[in-house]
Amino acid sequence: MWHFHQRLQPFTAISFDLDDTLYDNAPVIQRAEQLLADHIATAWPSVSDLDAHAWRKLRDAVAAEDAELASDMTALRLATLTRGLTERGISLHKAKALASEGMEVFLHARNDVLIAPEVHTLLAELATRYPLVAVSNGNADIYRLGLGDYFERAFHPGEGRRGKPYSDLFVAAGAHLQLAQPMHLLHVGDHPVSDVQGALRYGAQAIWFAPKAPPVEMTRLPHATIEDLHALRHLLT
Structure with a gap:
């Protein structure tokens, strides 16, 4: 109609x-975010309490601070991961490396669409x-x-x-x-x-x-x- x-x-x-x-896209992103959270928790156990829901809330908070960043989902997710990791005491250099690695996991899953x-x-x-x-x-x-x-x-x-x-x-x-x-x-x-x-x-x-x-x-x-x-x-x- x-x-x-x-x-x-x-x-x-x-x-x-x-x-x-x-x-x-909703179930695709839900699965990709879960795989991303699992990957980050395995790679850095000190942040294992940050589940997919917690990362989602942090992403929304980061997006609310910057409308232009919120319109770029890749940049937004990288910024979210970097902030979440640095807030737990991980160095900026290491956090950026982990964020980039995590994004590859996420992108592989988010493009697995029928x-x-x-x-x-x-x-x-x-x-x-x-x-x-x-x-x-x-x-x-x-x-x-x-x-x-x-x-x-x-x-x-x-x-x-x-x-x-x-x-x-x-x-x-x-x-x-x-x-x-x-x-x-x-x-x-x-x-x-x-x-x-x-x-x-x-x-x-x-x-x-x-x-x-x-x-x-x-x-x-x-x-x-x-x-x-x-x-x-x-x-x-």
């Missing part, structure tokens, strides 16, 4: 968020008609996810680029796609702020993927809301 809020204008490219748009066949079918069909890019604040790897054949490129925070809802990633995507105007990009994502407001702020068109989302008050409405990716297929193919 879908709902139009304003008329879609012609577009020449599509960008997709990844996490919670093309797959359910993508539904219908998602592959949708992206394969769309890729024959439009250039596709991924625009994500997370650290999923399109190649490790098995989606690299569909996307020209993936854009993530880092190297001076802030995450959504800042426009940096959309600007980079637009430059790569050589868009004549920002409105020629159609962005599809699940987050009402990062994806919808972020895309609209840049000047793109936005489709909100909201399969289970309650009503949300938005300063600006997306062009359309969809409840499943089948609806997107009907809209765009």
Whole structure:
């Protein structure tokens, strides 16, 4: 099912968020965070009382202190690990090394995702008609996810680029796609702020993927809301 809020204008490219748009990310992250906590506890027993829940609370506290850092999930998680370890008396040098090592454990698990066949079918069909890019604040790897054949490129925070809802990633995507105007990009994502407001702020068109989302008050409405990716297929193919 879908709902139009304003008329879609012609577009020449599509960008997709990844996490919670093309797959359910919550159980993936929960497992990855548990494996990360177990790894840190094994490598440094003095912090073994910091379980996945404790690390999550610390991450939220670190994110609340810095909005730009909060939009870059890799930098945020590294900062969280480093702080948690240094607060337990571990040297900064050692803490950074352990954090980097832990991130590799986390990234391996967070990219262990089974993508539904219908998602592959949708992206394969769309890729024959439009250039596709991924625009994500997370650290999923399109190649490790098995989606690299569909996307020209993936854009993530880092190297001076802030995450959504800042426009940096959309600007980079637009430059790569050589868009004549920002409105020629159609962005599809699940987050009402990062994806919808972020895309609209840049000047793109936005489709909100909201399969289970309650009503949300938005300063600006997306062009359309969809409840499943089948609806997107009907809209765009």
